[in-house]
Amino acid sequence: MTQAFLDQVEAFAEKTIVPAASGWSMGAVPDGKIYEKAGQIGILGMQVPQTFGGQGLDFTSRAEACRILAGADFGFAMSLINTHNVALRLSEIAPGALCQRYISDLLSGKISACTALTEPGTGSDFAAVTTRATQTATGWVLNGEKTWIINGRHATLSIVYAQCAAVGDVDGIGAFLVDLNAPNITRYAIDSSFGQTSMGTGGFILRDVEVTQDAMLIAPATAFKAILTEINAARTYVAAMCNGMLARATRDAATYGARRHSFGKPLNAITSWQASLSAAETALKASQARTAQATDLVNTGEDAQLLAAQAKIDAVTAAQTHLPELLQLMGAEGLRSEHVFCRHIAAAQIAGFTDGATNILKDRVDRLITQKGP
Ligand SMILES: Cc1cc2nc3c(=O)[nH]c(=O)nc-3n(C[C@H](O)[C@H](O)[C@H](O)COP(=O)(O)OP(=O)(O)OC[C@H]3O[C@@H](n4cnc5c(N)ncnc54)[C@H](O)[C@@H]3O)c2cc1C
Structure with missing residues (x-):
């Protein structure tokens, strides 16, 4: 480092x-x-x-x-x-x-660039992607739609996962490098009240999009495995990101609590106020420790499946639980756009979907622990 x-x-x-x-x-x-x-x-x-x-x-x-x-x-x-x-x-x-x-x-x-797995009809169940890649004499033709893609509204390049065989065949999925400014691609922005314009979230529709043979980055039979390996790293850095958000909000609330007075004393002299802040700090420390363990495993190339999933669950849960509590500690001031609280609360919800939705990860952790048990 x-x-x-x-x-x-x-x-x-x-x-x-x-x-x-x-x-x-x-x-x-x-x-x-x-x-x-x-x-x-x-x-x-x-x-x-x-x-x-x-x-x-x-x-x-x-x-x-x-x-x-x-x-x-x-x-x-x-x-x-x-x-x-x-x-x-x-x-x-x-x-x-x-x-x-x-x-x-x-x-x-x-x-900019993006990685596109999710489709209107499938998210968590990645094996069910229906975007089709058909072999031609010179390369491949892609048809389908990708949605909820980070950078989807401005990216020049995308790694697009597509089915080269029958839908549902995990060994049929390959990954292709696609220039999103090519003809026959229509893109759209996805806006929601969870802001996130800075994430550039969007989608695109591919209609008979031709790519050359060398655009196939990952051949069928290896793409599914490749994405599962990569995802341990993604889960770990998303955990670190949730910790980063919670740390920042905790620090900002602590600063505000020392400055703002209510009923003649600083907010941080109020027992219940300080207890909420301390609870956030404690959850953050526990989450940081787990994330550090997962980071070490990913860094050394060891099996990080269990710890990466646990780290992401802990960090997302800590952020989703304590960021709204920290906003509460700020009073109305916390709602101002120059503070991080509202953005971070929305982001923590989003983090609960990306790179493995929390409930699915919980089931995975249960299975991994059961397998490793006595
Ligand atoms: C802001 C944002 C950015 C994103 N960026 C990208 C991107 O860059 N690239 C990309 O490919 N995708 C991206 N995604 C999509 C993300 O990966 C999906 O949202 C995620 O895979 C979940 O899929 P889904 O939203 O379709 O929910 P679904 O799969 O429809 O699931 C709905 C709910 O049911 C639960 N559920 C589903 N199946 C099970 C099960 N078997 N067991 C237990 N619970 C289950 C889920 O946990 C979830 O709570 C992004 C999403 C968001 C919100």
Whole structure:
């Protein structure tokens, strides 16, 4: 892990993201310059090997950077990490011409990217994707729709998971690199009262979209396994991001509680007020400990399935439980868009869906523990 890089991420989060984020929570959209600034710091290539122009850092650094960025704005942090993840994927599995064509623009923040599994008819049940890839003499033709995709409204590139065989055949699913500005692709934004314009959430419809043979990044029979391996890392950094949000909100509420007076004394001198704050701090510490264990496992390449799922459940639950309590401690002031509370509450709900919905993860943890039992 490199402290110099993380210090730069911290400064970027404080000086650039935080001032812009209150506008994002009111519907404004991050401008291109902020992506380019993230690129200059190296955020978009933090784990990408140096031979491809990245920072070549370890997973621990990536999780730490995600934690810091999410403390400022979860949506924008997710947007950056999703572009990073596509760059990393390209460097790992398409190191040739395809990677060379796109990687410097991804790392510099000139273009963004996304990973598209979810469809209108299927989310958790990934094996049921119906987007179809049909082989032709020169490559593949894709048809289908992807929805609820981070960066979906502005990404240039997408790794699209599609079925090459019969629907439901997990060994038939492959992954394709698609230029979303190609003809026959219609995209749309998804807006909700849970803001998140900074996450760029959207979807796209593919109608007879032709891609070349080398656009198949992951061949059928390996794509399903590849996504399950990658998801342990994603669950772990999402856990770190939830911890980052809870840490920031706890710190901000503590600062406010020392400053704001009510009935002649500071808020933090009120027993029940302080008890709520302490409960958040305790939950945060427990969650951070579990996330650190999962991070170590992912970093060393050990089996992280159980701990990554547990870390995500703990961190999401702590954030979903305590962020509304912390908003309560702030009084009406906490509702102002310049504070993180409302954005973080919405983001914690979103974190409960992405990279494994909480109830499904709970069932998985039960199964893994039962398997490992005496
Ligand atoms: C803001 C946002 C950004 C996203 N970004 C991306 C992205 O970049 N790429 C992408 O591919 N997807 C993305 N997603 C989609 C996300 O991965 C899905 O929301 C998630 O997989 C859950 O699918 P679903 O929403 O269709 O819920 P469903 O699968 O329909 O589930 C609905 C509810 O039922 C529960 N449930 C379903 N099946 C079971 C079961 N077997 N056992 C127990 N409980 C069950 C779920 O936990 C959930 O609570 C994003 C979602 C959001 C909200």
